Amino acid sequence: DASDIEKGTYPHYMLKEIDEQPLVMRKIIDKYRNAVGGLTVDADIVNAVNAADRIYIIAAGTSYHAGLIGKQFIENWAKIPVEVHIASEFSYNMPLLSENPLFIFISQSGETADSRSVLVQIKELGHKALTITNVQGSTLSREADYTLLLHAGPEIAVASTKAYTAQLAVLSILAAVAAHGKGLSLEFDLTKELGIVANAMEVLCDQKEEMEAIAKEYFSTTRNAFFIGRSVDYYVGLEGALKLKEISYIQAEGFAGGELKHGTIALIENGTPIIALATQEHVNLSIRGNVKEVVARGANPCIISMKGLEEEDDRFVLPSIHEQLAPLAAVIPLQLISYYAALHRGCDVDKPRNLAKSVTVE
Numbered sequence: 001d002a003s004d005i006e007k008g009t010y011p012h013y014m015l016k017e018i019d020e021q022p023l024v025m026r027k028i029i030d031k032y033r034n035a036v037g038g039l040t041v042d043a044d045i046v047n048a049v050n051a052a053d054r055i056y057i058i059a060a061g062t063s064y065h066a067g068l069i070g071k072q073f074i075e076n077w078a079k080i081p082v083e084v085h086i087a088s089e090f091s092y093n094m095p096l097l098s099e100n101p102l103f104i105f106i107s108q109s110g111e112t113a114d115s116r117s118v119l120v121q122i123k124e125l126g127h128k129a130l131t132i133t134n135v136q137g138s139t140l141s142r143e144a145d146y147t148l149l150l151h152a153g154p155e156i157a158v159a160s161t162k163a164y165t166a167q168l169a170v171l172s173i174l175a176a177v178a179a180h181g182k183g184l185s186l187e188f189d190l191t192k193e194l195g196i197v198a199n200a201m202e203v204l205c206d207q208k209e210e211m212e213a214i215a216k217e218y219f220s221t222t223r224n225a226f227f228i229g230r231s232v233d234y235y236v237g238l239e240g241a242l243k244l245k246e247i248s249y250i251q252a253e254g255f256a257g258g259e260l261k262h263g264t265i266a267l268i269e270n271g272t273p274i275i276a277l278a279t280q281e282h283v284n285l286s287i288r289g290n291v292k293e294v295v296a297r298g299a300n301p302c303i304i305s306m307k308g309l310e311e312e313d314d315r316f317v318l319p320s321i322h323e324q325l326a327p328l329a330a331v332i333p334l335q336l337i338s339y340y341a342a343l344h345r346g347c348d349v350d351k352p353r354n355l356a357k358s359v360t361v362e
């Protein structure tokens with residue numbers, strides 16, 4: 001049938017969509033490139049971002065995880081304070097808003113009901129909204145003042161993969177262009193660095209056998225798993241855990257490395273898999289300290305680090321990319337490991353139980 005044709009030689013949409021990520025990166029760079037090779041975003045959007053005294057990012061699930069990293073880009077580069085909220089919480093427990101807020105809705109589908117209900121609420125209050133979505137003409141796009149497109153192509157698998165990295169790329173571009181608009185200059189060339197990310201993604205997508213081996217080794221029979229990291233690695237860990245639980249049904253949780261000792265460490269048993277991310281130099285020593293703490297309690301560690309920070313026992317080393325963009329590469333092994341874990345556990349990868357691709361009920 002038609003869907004099989006679209007899948008081509010791939011057994012699942014998820015695997016196809018994981019593999020499309022380098023291409024999507026290059027497409028985004030192309031779509032947001034200006035005549036002189038720099039990056040550009042519609043001037044109205046840049047003005048709206050820079051007029052805001054605070055940005056409120058609203059999203060759900062994977063898009064929320066992208067928002068957490070988008071906050072880092074916007075705060076670090078454009079120097080605008082950002083809050084990131086889970087849509088379904090925001091509706092019922094609205095924080096005290098700043099005087100000139102801008103709302104950014106991140107939604108692959110543009111149809112998520114929880115996010116839409118916040119959009120309706122804040123429009124009634126007279127605030128402006130920007131939607132970052134993969135679907136032109138979607139509800140969240142139509143009802144917001146501005147739209148930025150992900151250009152990721154249709155995402156069919158319930159587990160979001162290429163939309164997440166596209167969200168990160170578009171958020172990075174928005175932050176960089178907003179910074180530039182304020183006369184703040186980045187210490188690196190984002191176009192070039194995103195190109196390096198695309199190449200790294202390609203290298204990672206060629207290492208499927210290694211990811212399959214990790215999935216078999218750590219997740220064949222386990223009941224649970226933990227993802228730890230510090231700083232942005234923590235946020236990538238949240239996404240890795242969500243991927244694993246939604247398609248393989250393994251109970252997986254992401255934690256900030258330093259928070260383990262405040263309770264979660266009680267769950268560590270002999271052989272509990274711990275996926276630890278170590279891509280950030282300023283927290284490298286401390287995350288490795290956290291790994292030692294869990295290993296001392298019997299955990300089975302799988303350290304994924306980045307070239308330049310690697311140590312002898314690391315299970316996998318990512319190619320070196322700009323540190324602040326590390327999440328764009330670090331998530332790929334996690335996506336692939338989840339895919340193979342689900343596959344080997346006999347789960348329906350593309351259509352996990354109890355889940356819909358877009359959640360159109362509140």
Ligand code: AGP
Nearest residue numbers: 061062063107108109112159160
């Ligand atoms: C991702 O793998 C999930 N299926 C889910 O969390 C999703 O990201 C969430 O429902 C939000 O969807 P949206 O981006 O279309 O708004």
